[in-house]
Amino acid sequence: MSSPHEMEHEMEIELPDGPATLNAKSHDTLGEEVLQEEVEKMETELESKKATPEVEVKKEEKKLDEMFDDDEFMDQDDAELLELERQANEQAMKKEEEQVEIKTEPSAPKPTYADDDLMLAYYSRLFPFRLLTSWLSHSPLPTPSFHNREFAFTLQNDAYLRYLSYRTSDDLRKDILRLNPSRFEIGPVYTLNPRERKAMRNNAKFKPIEKELVFDIDLTDYDPVRTCCDKANICHKCWMFITMAIKVIDVALREDFGFEHILWIYSGRRGAHAWVCDRKARLLDDQKRRAITSYLEIVKGGAQSNKHVNVRRPLHPHIARSLEILKPLFKEHILEAQDPWGASSTPHLSKLLPDAGLVSALTKKWESAARDSVQKWTDIDTVAKSGVSRSLDTKALRDAKQDVILEYMYPRLDANVSIHLNHLLKSPFVVHPGTGRVCVPIETERAEEFDPLAVPRVSELLKEIDEYEGVEAREGEVVQDWEKTGLRPYVEYFRRFVNGLMKDEMKGKREREGDSMEF
Amino acid sequence: MFRQDTPTAPKKYRALDTRKANVRQSAAQWASSDYPHRLNFYNIPPTAEVTLDEFEQWAIDRLKVLGEIETLLFRNKNGQELATEMKPVLDKYLPLSHNPTLGAGTKEGREAWERCRRERKKDHYSHFIVRLAFARSEELRRRFLRCEAALFSVRFMNEDSDAKREFVRELGLAMEPVGDAEAKQYAEELGGMFGARNNSEWYKVEWERVPDLVEKRMVFVRRGMAYVPSSLQGSLVQAEFTQRLEKDLELTARALPRLDEDSRLLPILNHLSLGFSASDTLNNNNTLTSLNGETITAAQIDGLVQHFPLCMRHLHLTLRQTGHLKHFGRLQYTLFLKGIGLSVEEALIFWRQAFKGVTDDKFNKEYRYNIRHSYGLEGNRRNYKPHSCQQILTDHPPGPGESHGCPYRHFSMDNLIAAVQSMGVNEKGVLDGVKKDVEAKKFHLACNRVFEFTRRKELKEVAGHRDGSLGETITHPNEYFEKSWKLVHGEALGGSEVKKEDRMEE
Numbered sequence A: 001m002s003s004p005h006e007m008e009h010e011m012e013i014e015l016p017d018g019p020a021t022l023n024a025k026s027h028d029t030l031g032e033e034v035l036q037e038e039v040e041k042m043e044t045e046l047e048s049k050k051a052t053p054e055v056e057v058k059k060e061e062k063k064l065d066e067m068f069d070d071d072e073f074m075d076q077d078d079a080e081l082l083e084l085e086r087q088a089n090e091q092a093m094k095k096e097e098e099q100v101e102i103k104t105e106p107s108a109p110k111p112t113y114a115d116d117d118l119m120l121a122y123y124s125r126l127f128p129f130r131l132l133t134s135w136l137s138h139s140p141l142p143t144p145s146f147h148n149r150e151f152a153f154t155l156q157n158d159a160y161l162r163y164l165s166y167r168t169s170d171d172l173r174k175d176i177l178r179l180n181p182s183r184f185e186i187g188p189v190y191t192l193n194p195r196e197r198k199a200m201r202n203n204a205k206f207k208p209i210e211k212e213l214v215f216d217i218d219l220t221d222y223d224p225v226r227t228c229c230d231k232a233n234i235c236h237k238c239w240m241f242i243t244m245a246i247k248v249i250d251v252a253l254r255e256d257f258g259f260e261h262i263l264w265i266y267s268g269r270r271g272a273h274a275w276v277c278d279r280k281a282r283l284l285d286d287q288k289r290r291a292i293t294s295y296l297e298i299v300k301g302g303a304q305s306n307k308h309v310n311v312r313r314p315l316h317p318h319i320a321r322s323l324e325i326l327k328p329l330f331k332e333h334i335l336e337a338q339d340p341w342g343a344s345s346t347p348h349l350s351k352l353l354p355d356a357g358l359v360s361a362l363t364k365k366w367e368s369a370a371r372d373s374v375q376k377w378t379d380i381d382t383v384a385k386s387g388v389s390r391s392l393d394t395k396a397l398r399d400a401k402q403d404v405i406l407e408y409m410y411p412r413l414d415a416n417v418s419i420h421l422n423h424l425l426k427s428p429f430v431v432h433p434g435t436g437r438v439c440v441p442i443e444t445e446r447a448e449e450f451d452p453l454a455v456p457r458v459s460e461l462l463k464e465i466d467e468y469e470g471v472e473a474r475e476g477e478v479v480q481d482w483e484k485t486g487l488r489p490y491v492e493y494f495r496r497f498v499n500g501l502m503k504d505e506m507k508g509k510r511e512r513e514g515d516s517m518e519f
Numbered sequence B: 001m002f003r004q005d006t007p008t009a010p011k012k013y014r015a016l017d018t019r020k021a022n023v024r025q026s027a028a029q030w031a032s033s034d035y036p037h038r039l040n041f042y043n044i045p046p047t048a049e050v051t052l053d054e055f056e057q058w059a060i061d062r063l064k065v066l067g068e069i070e071t072l073l074f075r076n077k078n079g080q081e082l083a084t085e086m087k088p089v090l091d092k093y094l095p096l097s098h099n100p101t102l103g104a105g106t107k108e109g110r111e112a113w114e115r116c117r118r119e120r121k122k123d124h125y126s127h128f129i130v131r132l133a134f135a136r137s138e139e140l141r142r143r144f145l146r147c148e149a150a151l152f153s154v155r156f157m158n159e160d161s162d163a164k165r166e167f168v169r170e171l172g173l174a175m176e177p178v179g180d181a182e183a184k185q186y187a188e189e190l191g192g193m194f195g196a197r198n199n200s201e202w203y204k205v206e207w208e209r210v211p212d213l214v215e216k217r218m219v220f221v222r223r224g225m226a227y228v229p230s231s232l233q234g235s236l237v238q239a240e241f242t243q244r245l246e247k248d249l250e251l252t253a254r255a256l257p258r259l260d261e262d263s264r265l266l267p268i269l270n271h272l273s274l275g276f277s278a279s280d281t282l283n284n285n286n287t288l289t290s291l292n293g294e295t296i297t298a299a300q301i302d303g304l305v306q307h308f309p310l311c312m313r314h315l316h317l318t319l320r321q322t323g324h325l326k327h328f329g330r331l332q333y334t335l336f337l338k339g340i341g342l343s344v345e346e347a348l349i350f351w352r353q354a355f356k357g358v359t360d361d362k363f364n365k366e367y368r369y370n371i372r373h374s375y376g377l378e379g380n381r382r383n384y385k386p387h388s389c390q391q392i393l394t395d396h397p398p399g400p401g402e403s404h405g406c407p408y409r410h411f412s413m414d415n416l417i418a419a420v421q422s423m424g425v426n427e428k429g430v431l432d433g434v435k436k437d438v439e440a441k442k443f444h445l446a447c448n449r450v451f452e453f454t455r456r457k458e459l460k461e462v463a464g465h466r467d468g469s470l471g472e473t474i475t476h477p478n479e480y481f482e483k484s485w486k487l488v489h490g491e492a493l494g495g496s497e498v499k500k501e502d503r504m505e506e
């Protein structure tokens, strides 16, 4: 009913002072014609221009390592970001040559984990370009989902190149070997080739149309509840937060939203990314991305709010299910491993409980003897049952205890990353410059077994190739370098994932085409 | 003014023939039965002629309605409250009578039907005229959409249930009723849902059709389908209305460049959209360039904090305590300071000094550009306005570790009360009032209450507000600052308007 064609008529505006009739066309096929014309015009324009990559200098330069993890740059307003880009773009034209010079100068000392030479060897011998291309194409051969996909490189000198795009897997590989970026990011698929963006007069026609739905979970957001480490540091104890987050988010995306192709990637240091690759997810607009993100978001409130979880009762099925997943793990991973309330007689826990009488009785008890978190948690019920408060609402207490579990364990998402279709996210299999570790996939079904501290470092991998003693080549069969290294299980998992995605994609495509045939 | 090609004009139908036969049919039905419902999805553009007077008057009347809605939404009025406050406005400018019970056989009957038809025609046409006027910018489209959606919801809510049912039925929304077996299978999940009642009927729709319900976790979602109780059917219709209008607006926007060539229509449309902008300026554009023409220096800021609303006071104190503010905090505070008259040079000094642990090098690299950008000196040189209360309340809720936002909304009650007390508010009545306001989600009122208390003396003595009340509600942090500063410096409120006029005459 709301089809564009209803707009398809002419409005004639007749002014009373004369016979003049003004045609105000307002139908959309007109728009399409215009679009078509423009596309053609652009295409011819493009033919005549050989595109050069746009080199942009990030205004907010930071140490590479910081930039990698910090959200400061990413969490800016869209408008501002665009502005930054545009601005940087203007300068980039002037600076392009300088940068080439800078690049050849001896660079400042870098962490030995991932220096230029190592990176170059990694890209040329180990990085799975073909698979990455198939993954982004959802097809064995590159599709427009790949051609019109934005890549952004961060070079070793911290220059930031945006709006790169490639025809083939080899093109991408060549450019990466040429520029040897310290990392690169993947952005949305645009209506048109991102490299030609500048040649377009009418920027409104250049729009992001498709990108995987992504989630970013970072341990720094858990600093208020983790005691074992802080900032960039992690250990096995706090990695559990990420494992639990993966379980809770993954099941919600599958059961509730029906997504099937969810790829979890270790972010290289202290977090994980999810790439939801189903076609339906890729086509979501910002509003719907926001809807899913808010649906999944429970822990809220700034530094000044005491209680970060406030959920309605009865619990929404998603929250009830999350609680079921988390509750059995609470004692071991929070109370014992983190012991968040052991040190104080008025811990944060006190602020989360409902009854003033109960809280003061607990405080008294905890003042008189040191109690660890496990004891304090059981003290709540013991003291409550002893009848210290006549006004105590047992249901409110039960709810508050559930909220405590959620506050300490429920996934903390960086919503900004998920909401915007045009947000860029670090590619799988790049190397984290700070740790030298590869951003490898995490097998969802075996998330508990994933050990971030055992993820291969780029230096180790290259050594493994050299030390490989297996049969170099069987009959007509070449052993790829990655197969000689600890990267192998990760690449194989990624391949299975990509195959599953391609299979579904082809099936869906046939069905869609079949559908349209009937009309 | 809008005149379609005559009904026989082949152009319209030619294109439709092969593609959307049902549209043609419903258009034809529409024409024959005129307007069967009070409610309208505005799927079909006007097809008959109207006079120039009608064109303008109808559009202006609709703008009055939309303007009022925007103001009420801005004050956080929703649901029944919004409907109640809108009733007199709607009765005056866009009344919609129920279908007359009299037949058209009598004179009264005919008149009643004719009035009814005219009202609905005015509603229909004015919607399309304003749509045309507002399609030109993304910002206008967004506001138009928001207000029209609210208007539709007010009307839908107040429609008789029979008429509602009939209207919804004719929309033909694809809603699959949830069968008994399935309802039983998910009995527990559905029973826990908001809006569920015993014997609720449930409809299954793709979750993308009700993103607002999903966002607020108000529906059960399974395998991509949202289970909507019949009590929330209104939401479903509402969502459909919004989505269709949004799509249509984009199409209108794409068709607009052609319209721009039409030099005679343009001024009218421009004028109309300007009228709407004016009401926005009232709410959002209240900025002061300097105090009494004197410039403010970085060193004066600490002394001016007494005039800051709690949100800015909190940002300032956090900045002083920690030597840092996160991105959105910086943005909110920089723009506020710009609004009170801090020049960009002074702003750079202020922030440079405030960021304690930051080297000059880091500051120049990371923050300098952002500050200059906020002043419109970098990039597209857009002159960013200080954030209004509405933006602060809704745009980017603070996450853990962030200090921006509205304390009345984003603080816990205990921390809020402590913060308010630190502003010298210690009277129990006032504190209770703040609590009550916050619980009722009237964050402005809480903030105004604090203002009135902290400036109670000046309000009585200087401004002559005998009851110590402000009169109108402050809706912008810079307005808060300006009023406070003026009161303390012995100026009557509203003086700035006079001065502005003086200046214009010079």
Ligand SMILES: [Zn+2]
Pocket (backbone or CB within 6 Å): A228, A229, A233, A234, A235, A236, A237, A238, A239
């Ligand atoms: Zn740890």
